[in-house]
Each structure stands twice: as C-alpha cells, then as structure tokens.
Amino acid sequence: MLALRNLSTGYGRLxxxxxxxxxxxxxxxxxxIGANGAGKSTTLNAICGLVRARxxxxxxxxxxxxxxxxxxxxRAGVAQSPEGRKLFSELxxxxxxxxxxxxxxxSGAMAADFRRVFALFPILEERKHQAAGSxxxxxxxxxxxxxxxxxxxxxxxxxxxxxxxxxxxxxxxFEVIRGLNREGTTILLxxxxxxxxxxxxxxxxxxxxxxISLSGKACDLACDEKVKAAYLGE
Amino acid sequence: xxxxxxxxxLLAALGVALVLPLLPFSEPTSKRxxxxxGFVFIFVxxxxxxxxxxxxxxxxxxxxxxxxxxxxxxxxxxxxxxWMQFEGAWFLALLAAGAHAALWGTLRLGYAIFPAxxxxxxxxxxxxxxxxxxxxxxxxxxxxxxxxxxxxWRLRWVFRTQLAGDYFAIVTFAFxxxxxxxxxxxxxxxxxxxxxxxxxxxxxxxxxxxxGTLPPGTIxxxxxxxxxISAPDGGxxxxxxxxxxxxxxxxxxxxxxxxxxxxxxxxxxxxxPSGAAVIVPEAGYAYEPPGRAxxxxxxxxxxLLLAFVVVVFLAVERLHRSRLGRAWLAMKADEISxxxxxxxxxxxxxxxxxxxxxxxxxxxxxxxxxxEIVTPGSYDFWVSVLILSCVVLGxxxxxxxxxxxxxxxxxxxxxxREGVELGPGLSSFFMNHARWLENIAWQPTGDHALxxxxxxxxxxxxxxxxVLVMIFRPQGLLPxxxxxPPITPEEASRLRGVKTALFxxxxx
Numbered sequence: 001m002l003a004l005r006n007l008s009t010g011y012g013r014l015x016x017x018x019x020x021x022x023x024x025x026x027x028x029x030x031x032x033i034g035a036n037g038a039g040k041s042t043t044l045n046a047i048c049g050l051v052r053a054r055x056x057x058x059x060x061x062x063x064x065x066x067x068x069x070x071x072x073x074x075r076a077g078v079a080q081s082p083e084g085r086k087l088f089s090e091l092x093x094x095x096x097x098x099x100x101x102x103x104x105x106x107s108g109a110m111a112a113d114f115r116r117v118f119a120l121f122p123i124l125e126e127r128k129h130q131a132a133g134s135x136x137x138x139x140x141x142x143x144x145x146x147x148x149x150x151x152x153x154x155x156x157x158x159x160x161x162x163x164x165x166x167x168x169x170x171x172x173x174f175e176v177i178r179g180l181n182r183e184g185t186t187i188l189l190x191x192x193x194x195x196x197x198x199x200x201x202x203x204x205x206x207x208x209x210x211x212i213s214l215s216g217k218a219c220d221l222a223c224d225e226k227v228k229a230a231y232l233g234e
Numbered sequence: 235x236x237x238x239x240x241x242x243x244l245l246a247a248l249g250v251a252l253v254l255p256l257l258p259f260s261e262p263t264s265k266r267x268x269x270x271x272g273f274v275f276i277f278v279x280x281x282x283x284x285x286x287x288x289x290x291x292x293x294x295x296x297x298x299x300x301x302x303x304x305x306x307x308x309x310x311x312x313x314x315x316x317w318m319q320f321e322g323a324w325f326l327a328l329l330a331a332g333a334h335a336a337l338w339g340t341l342r343l344g345y346a347i348f349p350a351x352x353x354x355x356x357x358x359x360x361x362x363x364x365x366x367x368x369x370x371x372x373x374x375x376x377x378x379x380x381x382x383x384x385x386x387w388r389l390r391w392v393f394r395t396q397l398a399g400d401y402f403a404i405v406t407f408a409f410x411x412x413x414x415x416x417x418x419x420x421x422x423x424x425x426x427x428x429x430x431x432x433x434x435x436x437x438x439x440x441x442x443x444x445x446g447t448l449p450p451g452t453i454x455x456x457x458x459x460x461x462x463i464s465a466p467d468g469g470x471x472x473x474x475x476x477x478x479x480x481x482x483x484x485x486x487x488x489x490x491x492x493x494x495x496x497x498x499x500x501x502x503x504x505x506x507p508s509g510a511a512v513i514v515p516e517a518g519y520a521y522e523p524p525g526r527a528x529x530x531x532x533x534x535x536x537x538l539l540l541a542f543v544v545v546v547f548l549a550v551e552r553l554h555r556s557r558l559g560r561a562w563l564a565m566k567a568d569e570i571s572x573x574x575x576x577x578x579x580x581x582x583x584x585x586x587x588x589x590x591x592x593x594x595x596x597x598x599x600x601x602x603x604x605x606e607i608v609t610p611g612s613y614d615f616w617v618s619v620l621i622l623s624c625v626v627l628g629x630x631x632x633x634x635x636x637x638x639x640x641x642x643x644x645x646x647x648x649x650x651r652e653g654v655e656l657g658p659g660l661s662s663f664f665m666n667h668a669r670w671l672e673n674i675a676w677q678p679t680g681d682h683a684l685x686x687x688x689x690x691x692x693x694x695x696x697x698x699x700x701v702l703v704m705i706f707r708p709q710g711l712l713p714x715x716x717x718x719p720p721i722t723p724e725e726a727s728r729l730r731g732v733k734t735a736l737f738x739x740x741x742x
Binding site for chain 1: 557560561563564568570571572573575576577578
C-alpha cells in the first residue's frame with residue numbers, strides 16, 4: 001500500500017534520512033522503532049508531505065505521491081496523529097474532530113464517523129464542548145487519534161501515541177489501535193515503547209541515525225539479541 | 235445571579251441595538267454627535283476587517299491603511315467618471331472599492347515589488363529630457379509595466395515564499411508605504427497631494443449628481459475675467475450636491491451659484507467656480523432632477539453606516555463560525571497540525587487577506603464619502619496603528635471585543651479633539667498643579683479648564699492606554715472564549731522559581 005524507496009530528506013543543511021526504504025502492506029500494522037533522533041517522525045512527516053523528499057520516492061497504492069502537496073496526500077487517504085498530539089488547544093474537542101474531516105464534504109458519512117470516534121473513545125463525547133487544551137494527556141491523545149480517523153484514512157500514521165501517558169491509558173490506546181486495524185485500517189506506528197509496539201505489530205523496522213538497520217516480522221525482532229539489548233532493555 | 239451574568243453580554247447587545255437607531259431622534263442630540271458616531275461606525279467596520287488577519291490567522295498586519303486608501307481612491311476616481319453617473323452608481327463604486335482592495339490584499343505579499351519597480355521606472359523616465367515626444371506617456375507606461383513584469387518574474391520565488399511572523403508585518407508595512415508614495419507621486423491617477431475633494435454625494439432614487447445637458451453653442455463665461463469656454467458640441471453640466479436648480483433661458487446669462495463641473499464631451503472635466511455664467515444660445519437643454527442626497531452629517535448617512543456595521547458584523551460573525559473560520563483558528567493554533575489535516579496554508583491566508591482587504595476597502599470608501607476629501611495625508615502609517623490599537627484594546631479575535639474597543643478608542647479620540655469642560659474642582663487642580671500640561675492636555679477657557687489634546691499628542695494618550703491594557707489585561711477588554719493572557723503574574727513567578735531551582739541544580 002505504502003512504499004518508500006531510497007527516501008532522503010532533511011531540514012536545511014542537515015540530512016536526516018539517508019535513503020530509507022520501507023513498505024507497508026494493506027491491512028498491516030507496521031511499527032518503526034528506534035532511538036531519539038533516528039528519524040522516525042521525519043519519516044512520517046515526509047510521507048505526509050510536511051517535509052519534502054530530496055531523493056527517492058513515496059508511493060501510495062501504486063501512485064507516486066512524492067511531489068504532491070499535503071492536502072492532496074490527505075485526500076489520497078493518509079492521516080497522521082502527530083507526535084505530542086498537536087491539538088488545536090483553543091478549539092473544542094468537537095471542532096478538533098471537525099478539523100480532521102476538513103477535506104471531506106460528505107456530511108452524512110461524517111456523522112457516522114463522529115459516532116464511530118465517540119464509540120471508540122466515549123470520554124470524548126462527554127467532553128466534546130470542552131477546549132481541547134483542557135483535556136488530560138490521555139484524552140488529548142484520544143482526541144488526536146480521533147481527529148486523524150475523521151479523515152477516514154486508508155493509512156493511519158501514529159507518531160508516539162503512548163508519549164507521556166500512564167501505563168493503563170497506554171494499554172487502552174494500543175487496544176484501540178488493534179481494533180482499528182481489525183476494522184481494516186492499515187497502520188504505520190512510530191513508537192518509543194518498543195516492547196508494546198513489537199507485541200502489537202505484524203512487522204517492524206528498526207531505525208538508526210537515518211537508516212533502517214533491521215527489519216522483519218515483529219515477533220522475530222522481539223527475539224533478536226541486538227534489539228533486545230538496545231531497545232527492550234533485556 | 236450566575237445566569238444573570240451569563241446573559242449580560244446579550245442584554246448589553248440588545249440595549250445597544252435598541253439605543254443606536256434611536257440616537258438621532260433623542261432631544262439633546264447635536265448634529266455633531268451624529269457625525270462623530272459616523273466616524274466611530276466607520277472605524278468599527280475597519281477594525282472588524284483588520285481583526286481577521288491578526289485576530290484569526292495570527293499574522294501581524296501593519297499596513298491595513300493601504301486597503302483604506304485603495305477603497306477611498308477607487309471611489310474617488312470611479313464616481314468622477316461620466317459613465318458612472320447613474321442611479322445606484324455609488325453602491326457599485328463601493329463594491330468595486332472593496333473588490334479592488336481585496337485584489338491587492340491577495341497580491342501584496344509578492345506584488346509589492348510590482349508597483350515599486352513600475353513607479354521607479356516611471357519616475358526615472360520622466361526626468362530624462364530625451365524621452366519627451368508625442369505619446370510619451372504611453373511609452374512610459376509600457377516601459378514601466380515591462381520593467382515591473384521583468385522584475386516580478388525574476389523575483390518570482392518571493393510569491394512562493396510564505397511569509398509569516400515578523401516578515402509578514404514588514405511586508406505589509408512596506409506595501410502601505412510604497413502605496414502612499416505612489417499616491418503622492420502618480421499625479422495622473424491620484425492627483426498627488428491635492429487628492430480629490432469634490433465628492434458626489436450618495437444619492438438614493440436619483441443620479442449620483444445632477445446633470446444638465448447643454449445644447450451645442452453654449453458659452454460658459456468664467457468669473458473675474460478668466461475667459462470663457464465654449465462648448466461647440468454641447469456638454470454635460472454636472473452639479474455637485476444640492477445644485478439642482480438651474481433653468482437657463484436662451485441668450486440670458488445664468489449664474490452658477492455653486493461649484494459645478496462641465497464635462498466636455500469625450501474631452502475632459504472642467505471645474506466651473508461659482509459665479510460662472512452659462513449662456514445658452516437657443517432652447518433645447520435637458521435636465522434630470524437628482525434624487526435625494528445623503529449628506530455626510532445627516533441622519534440618513536448615520537443609518538447607512540449603522541446598516542454597514544450590522545451587515546459587516548453579521549458577515550464576519552458568520553464567517554467566524556464557518557469551516558473557513560475554523561480553519562483560520564486551526565492555522566493560528568498550530569500551523570503544522572493544520573497542514574497535516576489537509577488545510578492549505580497559503581490558500582487560506584490569501585482568503586483571509588482578501589476578506590480583510592474587502593472590508594478595509596469598503597470602510598475606506600465610506601470614510602471618503604464621510605469626510606468628502608481624499609488626500610494622501612489621511613492614509614499614513616498611524617491610521618494602521620490606530621485601527622490595530624482598537625483591535626488590541628478590545629481583544630484580538632473577539633468580535634464584541636473589537637467593536638467595544640473601537641467605540642471606546644475612537645470616541646475618546648473625538649472627545650479629546652472636541653474638548654471637555656471640567657468642573658471647578660478639576661479645573662483648579664489642572665490650573666494649580668498641572669501648569670506644565672497646559673496646551674498639551676488642557677486649555678484655559680475663562681475660569682474653567684478645557685480638557686483637550688491636540689492632534690499630535692492624541693497618540694500619546696492612546697499609547698498610554700495601550701500600555702495600561704497590556705499591563706493589567708493583556709488579552710484585551712473582551713477576549714475571545716478560551717483565550718488566556720500569555721502568562722499570568724503567578725505563573726511568571728512560579729517559572730522564575732523553577733528556573734532558579736534548575737540553575738542551582740546545575741551549578742552544584
């Protein structure tokens with residue numbers, strides 16, 4: 001569904017990704033793990049067109065999206081829940097969700113999607129008229145995922161959904177991710193918490209300073225000695 | 235109690251809505267009050283327009299006066315055209331003023347280069363002795379356009395650059411300044427420093443001005459022996475406001491009592507000063523009586539402006555609640571996140587500039603009708619600052635705040651211009667203890683002191699008010715829902731504590 005080929009990109013003079021290739025197939029959960037600064041978030045931003053590719057290509061469902069502007073990429077079926085949530089803190093929860101569906105004009109289906117998001121995260125329905133900035137960390141993360149879902153993406157990019165959350169809330173979020181995948185959403189998950197990510201995902205890539213150092217089935221990587229030592233703390 | 239407080243803004247709005255239309259009918263109302271309210275209304279329209287850019291998209295606009303000037307000049311130039319002398323032409327001119335300003339609103343970021351290079355080319359060419367020949371103006375125009383087009387093409391990366399933050403403020407400021415210089419120097423279009431002063435009034439149910447058609451062979455004798463103009467092909471006599479009464483009898487000189495203009499067919503306008511005499515050789519003139527003129531100080535104009543305030547307020551309020559308004563707020567809250575949700579930042583910014591420009595142009599046009607004169611002097615940087623102050627005072631991004639802030643600041647300005655007579659207590663205080671403020675803040679009138687601030691010093695007062703607001707209520711008088719002051723004093727002291735603690739930790 002999604003294929004990056006030799007993708008390089010960076011900010012200013014600094015090159016962050018040095019020709020990475022990865023693939024996400026339809027119906028999969030693929031996780032991208034690695035240390036801070038390895039370029040995981042940059043990869044997601046490059047897929048969304050927020051950072052421009054300098055070399056290489058990005059394909060979505062067989063179509064080259066490397067040069068498309070962000071709004072065209074979103075329209076093509078990608079949505080991102082960014083690192084650190086990045087909610088519109090002065091807008092209400094409901095308005096945040098509406099912003100996620102900004103490019104859609106099918107109000108009937110949108111109402112169904114609101115119900116779906118509220119079914120996934122009942123707390124959001126309770127707080128829907130509250131300013132998003134006033135939510136707790138976990139609720140904000142739910143709101144960010146809900147906002148991304150409102151775009152009705154075929155491919156959902158999740159950037160560190162467990163960041164700064166209590167273990168219990170983390171678990172809840174991971175359950176929701178698994179549920180979404182069962183419903184047919186393909187997911188590319190960037191995660192610091194490698195342990196849970198590897199348990200959840202089908203396949204995984206390990207990133208190190210802008211390159212992909214390891215890849216394979218998630219369960220294989222979880223048993224890999226190097227991964228264990230570096231990311232699982234065993 | 236709490237419920238009562240909740241409904242307070244609504245009650246206040248209702249009260250204002252009831253009082254404002256009745257104001258001209260109340261007994262002690264002077265013509266002056268109606269006139270001042272007119273100015274306040276115009277500034278409310280302008281502030282509502284400006285608010286869109288800094289208040290909702292979060293970009294600081296320091297050149298808003300450019301739109302006011304574009305609107306005013308568009309109306310001034312359009313309403314003088316002979317083919318714009320028809321019923322309702324004023325409304326068309328008004329819309330054109332808005333549209334023209336909106337166009338420049340979208341273009342100004344990149345195209346500030348365009349008029350600058352063009353005007354420079356023109357200026358340099360006009361100085362050269364060797365370029366004066368028949369049709370030289372046409373050649374200059376062509377060269378100026380070509381040169382600006384060339385540089386615009388060379389610097390096309392500027393259009394793709396998305397200016398934000400301080401750079402945006404600088405470009406908007408520069409655009410307004412360039413426009414002002416253009417207005418001051420491009421005599422054929424803008425009449426330079428003299429500007430336009432003979433405004434046809436807004437007219438309902440009639441032509442913009444009274445017109446009378448002169449038969450061929452008419453001779454107009456100018457007063458004080460300044461010669462005469464003959465109109466062999468006939469001409470159109472255009473009366474200013476109220477100059478409706480003209481009934482020439484053939485061969486008998488008719489004295490023109492007010493300043494009127496003569497449009498010599500296809501040639502040019504000729505201004506006839508009062509005292510000019512029109513001699514019509516034979517019968518055959520035609521005259522169409524004009525409709526009802528709305529004088530700038532009249533109740534009619536008051537209601538017109540009030541109507542514009544209401545319409546603009548409702549339109550802007552509707553926009554604020556729309557998808558577009560939400561997108562603006564999202565862009566302001568978090569640009570990257572907004573982009574990641576599919577909002578095209580450049581396009582939405584352009585729309586914001588266009589809407590803001592349209593309202594600015596509208597306000598500028600109304601202001602031109604109100605003051606009946608358009609000169610470059612009234613469109614300097616300080617007008618931008620004044621309107622921005624109104625927005626900041628009321629609370630950026632909050633419509634009721636903007637309205638309240640504008641009413642407060644502009645009426646205060648008018649009151650200070652007019653002067654307030656102080657009671658004996660305050661008078662003696664000023665006379666005994668504030669002698670040094672004499673003629674700055676007050677003037678002696680008999681045994682009383684008159685609180686009056688001269689034009690140049692008024693901005694000092696505005697500045698002091700803004701400083702006070704920034705200290706005690708940085709979010710403005712009526713901030714939008716959800717907005718908090720950037721940092722509260724408690725937070726500041728707490729943060730200072732954290733910083734000191736960290737520092738201690740580090741130095742250990």
